[in-house]
Amino acid sequence: MNxxxxxxxxxRALHWFAVLTAIATFLLLGVGGLVTSHEAGMSVPDWxxxxxxxxxxxxxxxxxxxxxxxxxxxxxxxxxxCMTIILAVWLWLKDPRKWMKWLGVSAVLVVSxxxxxGGLRVVLSEDQLGIVHGVIAQIFFILMAAVALFTxxxxxxxxxxxxxxxxxxxxxxxxATTILIFVQLVIGATMRHQHAGLSxxxxxxxxxxxxxxxxxxxxxxxxxxxxxITNINPITAFQVILQMVHRIVALAIxxxxxxxxxxxxxxxxxxxxxxxxxxxxxxxxxxxxxxxAATIWTNKAADVATAHVLVGALSLVTGxxxxxxxxxxxxxxxxxxxxxxxxxGSFAGNK
Amino acid sequence: xxxxxxxxxxxxxxxxxxSYAADITGTITLTGTPPAEVPIDPxxxxxxCGPLYDTTPTTHFYVVGKNGExxxxxxxxxxxxxNAITGKSTGASTPAVLLDQKGCLYTPxxxxxxxxxxxxxxxxxxxxxxxxxTSKAGNTEHNDVQxxxxxxxxxxxxxxxxxxxxxxxxxxxxxxxxxxxxxxxxAISGTDGKFVIKNVPPGKYTVVAxxxxxxxxTQTVEVADKDVTVNFTFTVK
Numbered sequence: 001m002n003x004x005x006x007x008x009x010x011x012r013a014l015h016w017f018a019v020l021t022a023i024a025t026f027l028l029l030g031v032g033g034l035v036t037s038h039e040a041g042m043s044v045p046d047w048x049x050x051x052x053x054x055x056x057x058x059x060x061x062x063x064x065x066x067x068x069x070x071x072x073x074x075x076x077x078x079x080x081x082c083m084t085i086i087l088a089v090w091l092w093l094k095d096p097r098k099w100m101k102w103l104g105v106s107a108v109l110v111v112s113x114x115x116x117x118g119g120l121r122v123v124l125s126e127d128q129l130g131i132v133h134g135v136i137a138q139i140f141f142i143l144m145a146a147v148a149l150f151t152x153x154x155x156x157x158x159x160x161x162x163x164x165x166x167x168x169x170x171x172x173x174x175x176a177t178t179i180l181i182f183v184q185l186v187i188g189a190t191m192r193h194q195h196a197g198l199s200x201x202x203x204x205x206x207x208x209x210x211x212x213x214x215x216x217x218x219x220x221x222x223x224x225x226x227x228x229i230t231n232i233n234p235i236t237a238f239q240v241i242l243q244m245v246h247r248i249v250a251l252a253i254x255x256x257x258x259x260x261x262x263x264x265x266x267x268x269x270x271x272x273x274x275x276x277x278x279x280x281x282x283x284x285x286x287x288x289x290x291x292x293a294a295t296i297w298t299n300k301a302a303d304v305a306t307a308h309v310l311v312g313a314l315s316l317v318t319g320x321x322x323x324x325x326x327x328x329x330x331x332x333x334x335x336x337x338x339x340x341x342x343x344x345g346s347f348a349g350n351k
Numbered sequence: 352x353x354x355x356x357x358x359x360x361x362x363x364x365x366x367x368x369x370s371y372a373a374d375i376t377g378t379i380t381l382t383g384t385p386p387a388e389v390p391i392d393p394x395x396x397x398x399x400c401g402p403l404y405d406t407t408p409t410t411h412f413y414v415v416g417k418n419g420e421x422x423x424x425x426x427x428x429x430x431x432x433x434n435a436i437t438g439k440s441t442g443a444s445t446p447a448v449l450l451d452q453k454g455c456l457y458t459p460x461x462x463x464x465x466x467x468x469x470x471x472x473x474x475x476x477x478x479x480x481x482x483x484x485t486s487k488a489g490n491t492e493h494n495d496v497q498x499x500x501x502x503x504x505x506x507x508x509x510x511x512x513x514x515x516x517x518x519x520x521x522x523x524x525x526x527x528x529x530x531x532x533x534x535x536x537x538a539i540s541g542t543d544g545k546f547v548i549k550n551v552p553p554g555k556y557t558v559v560a561x562x563x564x565x566x567x568x569t570q571t572v573e574v575a576d577k578d579v580t581v582n583f584t585f586t587v588k
Contacts, residue, residue: 042483043520045494064479065397065521125485125492221588224564227389227410230523232516 014090015151021083022144026313028080029137031073033309036192037302039230040066041130047119050074077115084111087147100150107147110140127193134189138182138313145317149324158328166274166326170263174278174326177256178319184249185312191242192305197231199239203296206244214240231300250289253315257285274326281318287311372550374578375428379540379560381421383587385413391456391524399478400455400522411460412564413587420544421585423461424562425513425530427537428548431555431571435511439534442468447505449473450517450527452480452497457517457527461563466511466533472497472504480519488512490531494520514563528563551579560585 035041043066044050050058055074063071088104095101114136121129149155191199206212207222214237223234261278268275291308298304388409395401414422429435442465451458453475464470472482474497482504483494490508497504508515512531519525530537536556538546551574560568560583572579 039523040520042494043481045481045483045496051496062479064399066523067479067521070520125494220566224587225386226564227386227412229389229391229393229410232518232526 011094011151012153014094015148015153017083017090018087018144018148018151021080021087022141022148024076024080024083025141025144026310028073028076029141029313030306030310031069031076032134032137033306034302035066035069035073036130036134037300037305037309038066038069039195040069042122042125043067043070044074044122047122074118077118081111081115084108084144091147091151095151097150100147103143103147103150107140107143110136110143114140127195130193131186131189134192135186138185138316141313142317142320145321146324149321155328158325164268164272164329166330167263167267168330170260170267171323171326171330173256173263174260174319175323177253177260178316178323180249180253180256181312181316181319184246184253185316187242187246187249188309188312191239191246192309194233194239195231196233196235196239197226197228198296198300199235199243201226201296201299203293206240206247211244212240247292250292254285254289257282274322274329277318277322277325281315281322284311284315284318288315371553371576373553373574373576375548375551375556375558375572375574375581376578377426377546377558377581377583378544379421379424379426379546380419380544380582380584381413381415381587382419382584385415385587388412393524394455394522397455397522400476403454403476408454408456414542416542416544420542421562422540422542422544424540424546424560424583424585425461425463425537426540426546426548426558426560426583427463427530427532428534428551429557429559429569431557433557433569436532436534436536437511439536440465440467440532441535442466442507445535447471450529451475452519452525455519455522455525457519457525460527461530461539462527463530463532463537463539464508465535466509466531467507470506470508470529472506472517474499474501479521480525481521483518483520485516485518486510486512488515488531490515513561530561 046052048055050071051062053059053062055071055078058071084107088108091104092101095104114133117129117133117136120126121133200206200212202208207218212218216237219235219237219240222240226235257278261275261282264272264275264278288308288311291304291311295301295305295308388411390407390409392407395404395407411423416422445465445468447469448462448464449471450462451473455476455478474480477499479496479498481494481496484490484492484506486492486508488510490510490512493506495504508529508531510531511533514528514530517527517529536548536551538548540546553574553576555571555573558570558572558581562585565585565587568583568585570581570583572581
């Protein structure tokens with residue numbers, strides 16, 4: 001089926017609802033991020049009830065301290081769940097593309113699993129599930145952004161418009177960079193759920209060095225001199241090394257995204273949407289590095305750390321959308337034929 | 352006559368056994384300059400907890416007197432080989448210990464009890480707390496809400512553990528560390544740096560001094576029929 005025939009009378013409303021759901025998902029990432037930044041993940045000790053109450057009937061007197069963040073996060077998550085179900089039903093009924101119907105179903109499955117994982121994290125008091133919960137959130141955000149893209153007029157124009165060859169090397173580079181950003185987010189989620197605060201509290205140096213001393217004596221010295229108010233677990237050599245890996249991967253991401261932007265500029269021209277998106281992506285990465293530094297300089301202030309989470313999520317989604325758009329526009333023609341026929345042919349995903 | 356002789360003999364034997372238990376006393380000192388305690392700003396920013404104070408309370412990682420007297424050091428006994436003493440708990444018959452939540456802080460912050468001994472947790476604050484324990488030794492984890500003025504919570508734990516963490520997730524700056532021993536041979540140094548481990552049976556022991564941030568030090572002693580003094584010096588580098 002040609003994507004050009006996907007549009008029905010309610011397409012615009014469907015698209016804007018998908019956009020609204022994606023934006024709401026992004027905000028939920030922030031609310032969820034605040035829960036971890038405020039160490040409030042276990043402040044409501046039960047699930048799916050809240051202090052024995054139905055979640056929607058929790059008296060206001062309980063909405064204090066960490067409970068405020070955890071409880072509002074649960075309420076907001078239930079709203080996103082409802083919006084996802086509405087979107088999935090809408091897609092099933094109105095979108096003629098079979099794969100879009102199933103994408104909507106997938107979104108419901110992912111958001112449902114996210115809710116269960118979050119609940120089990122509390123019920124089982126399992127920090128590792130907090131990491132899984134954070135990672136699923138990122139995947140779900142990509143999914144929602146993709147649905148918003150696929151229901152857009154922009155995607156329709158990609159389907160109907162002339163094919164523009166996005167070089168395979170550039171597509172591969174962006175895909176690989178996006179995967180690296182995902183890995184970085186997993187590292188970041190692992191760091192945040194150690195509940196040990198900043199394993200290295202200086203930047204750009206690491207305890208005054210390029211690579212910190214991680215001997216047992218050094219770790220003991222770091223712990224002896226740490227004066228944490230929250231995040232009270234002692235730091236370990238593993239956590240110090242993990243933060244160093246996080247820093248190195250951040251540098252690698254910056255270099256790769258810069259190369260992506262330069263390659264897009266050279267191959268697609270400065271006016272191309274993908275070039276603009278790549279430049280925006282680079283700006284985002286620069287901001288993200290600044291937020292990472294600020295997280296350390298502010299001793300992991302909750303709002304700064306949460307902003308770091310959010311920009312990280314945006315960076316991941318930007319790379320994912322770039323890949324989807326690039327693959328959607330690209331002609332899959334063997335190199336020899338490309339020289340002869342130019343940008344002709346069809347993209348298999350349009351069927 | 353026989354009854355009198357039996358009673359007399361029992362009394363002699365009892366008096367004899369008591370006379371062989373001695374105390375281990377000592378003083379803990381800190382040298383070097385510990386990092387400055389930090390103000391607990393989130394506490395003051397809390398709408399319920401902040402009004403409880405005129406000035407911002409600080410952390411208490413290092414309880415140090417003006418002459419270096421070092422408090423909140425957990426002192427305990429192991430056997431001569433450095434192995435934990437087990438199976439000697441009298442916790443079931445020992446009075447409960449109180450851990451209070453007052454001023455949105457745990458009091459005391461460092462305490463020690465025996466396995467099987469009751470720990471009473473009280474909420475003396477005008478706000479909700481949750482009592483969340485995290486064990487690395489297999490003790491049952493708890494996460495219980497406690498309303499303002501609500502009933503005390505009572506816990507017992509059955510596995511020895513150093514510095515088991517108690518925290519309130521509603522107020523993320525609230526922490527206490529409870530150490531669990533399988534014997535009554537332990538003490539916590541006071542603000543004067545002094546400690547006393549009472550009624551230690553004769554024998555050779557390893558005395559262990561543990562500070563949550565500065566780690567562990569050990570010394571070996573032999574207890575006979577007189578009190579023994581063991582001093583420790585911790586250093587901040």
